[in-house]
Amino acid sequence: MRNRFASTFYELGAEDPRLVIVVADISPAGSIAKFREDFPNRFINTGVAEQVMIGLCAGMAQRGLRPFAYTIATFSVFRPYEMIRDDLCYQDLPVTVVGIGGGVTYSTLGGTHHAMEDVALMTSLPNMSVIAPCDPAETAAATRWLATQNQHPAYLRLGKAGEPDLTSNAVDPFVIGKLRRIREGKGTAFLAYGPVVKMALDLADLVGVQTGLPATVASAHTIKPLDADGIASILCSHDRVVVIEEHVSHGGLGSRVKEIAWDSRASCDLRCFSLRDEFIHFYGSHEELLAEHGLGVPQMSAALGLQRSHASHIDRA
């Protein structure tokens, strides 16, 4: 995802002199390194200083530039949160804050590097949009929209690198603010955002094997403004809706979907899987840490009453 962000940013930045990237001692390699070489005045490294990273972006946006602030999600959101609130949101400026390693991507780096609450914090801010693509293609589309059309502060929540393509055969196109159906089915629907959409697809396969009915899978890439109508439509047209998110339950997609379910008088079963409300001192792979939080295909399929035995051939296609 970060590589596709970088290559897309380079491509757009080569054309648009308003695009500037401000990083805080963390930078995607590859295309951003080339951007730094080709456009040294539009690459700023503040060092280990995230507050000035946001403040600089605010001032530049007020002068007509389109800055992107970039570092690890915990440091792009938590450390300079008041600058994001006051400088970007209160002043309603078109600055994109990029958080790399959203969720528990940086599993072995420990809790200081786990952005488990970033979506709740960022979606609670007036004027802020929150976008969490599920794969490299969605990352490119989101970056393009943020660089060319967005007029307000935005948070782009990315994974790391090496995420698989999930959307090349998607039913719907990528449209900011719209729920995107990747697969159209009936009976059961999965709603997710970010790289864990992969788990939703795997679980949907299990549902298909067990019930004979293909399940719906949708990428809720725009968490704010959330497509409430699209979600209500899913809730009212399926018997069971499952939300999967790499985020704590408070203030995440699951809690929003529950609100929408109440407002739309939905009668489906609703099941939400999220990160646990605790700091887990566990040092394993990203997948292993997600499993510790209960976000693994085996645990979720068991919780949903699906038969795990059919899953083995589906994994890692």
Added chain:
Amino acid sequence: MQNSFDVKLAQRRCRAYRRRILEISQKVTALHVAPAFSCMEIVDVIYHAFMRRAENGWFDDAFIMSKGHGVMTQYVILEDLGVLPAEQLNSYCTPSGKLGAHPDLGNPGIEASTGSLGHGLSIAAGMAYADRLQGFDRKTFVVLGDGEMQEGSIWEAVMMAPNLKLDNLVAFLDFNDYQGLGRTTETHPHFLPMSEKLCSFGWEAVDVDGHDSAALVDAVQNRTGERPLFLTCRTVKGKGVSYMIDAPIWHYRSPNKQEYEQALAELEDVESVSA
């Protein structure tokens, strides 16, 4: 920049501005009078000696009141310059008005929403950098408070501005030596020397009397101009009204009728003596 800055005229203006602030203070229960008075000459010099007027009546240069609680000073000057309508100032902090106790971007002449301390210098640096990148001939002026200098974000910006070679950025520190719970130099005994600290970070930095308009003008005009400029301006909180000086309560209190009359009399007296 104007070489012929009229100091006597500046003194008269600043007395009139202080009287106007006192006048407004009689309409609301709380107003940051003393912190506005300490930066009066500084902001007056910024607007009257350095800020170039744009064709639309606004400004080609930028000013950010990073110590947002000093904004009353900016309001009365913007009113005097015809940027801010008098009716807006008369409806300060009321439901029918648009002006609050801290600057709000979108109001005439306001370049940044401040109030939370430690934000203005980074924003100003971003503006100054963008101006240079786009070839705009514009300077950015910032007024900082001394309590504000304790924010870590200020020092992040202090480190960045020379890296970015922002010779179009000028920061004025309103060093009135008071903050919420007492004297700044007692809260932080090593607060001074300040200019040396800034110099060591790559700024051009000098000390100046923050109530001496001529000295303020000279300090900016005599700069070498290759680095961002930082002026540590020694000021007196509540300057102009005897009972407000060294009395922390006036950080956030409006004078009663009797106090108001006394303050006006003191400001009038000064005028007749120096006239």
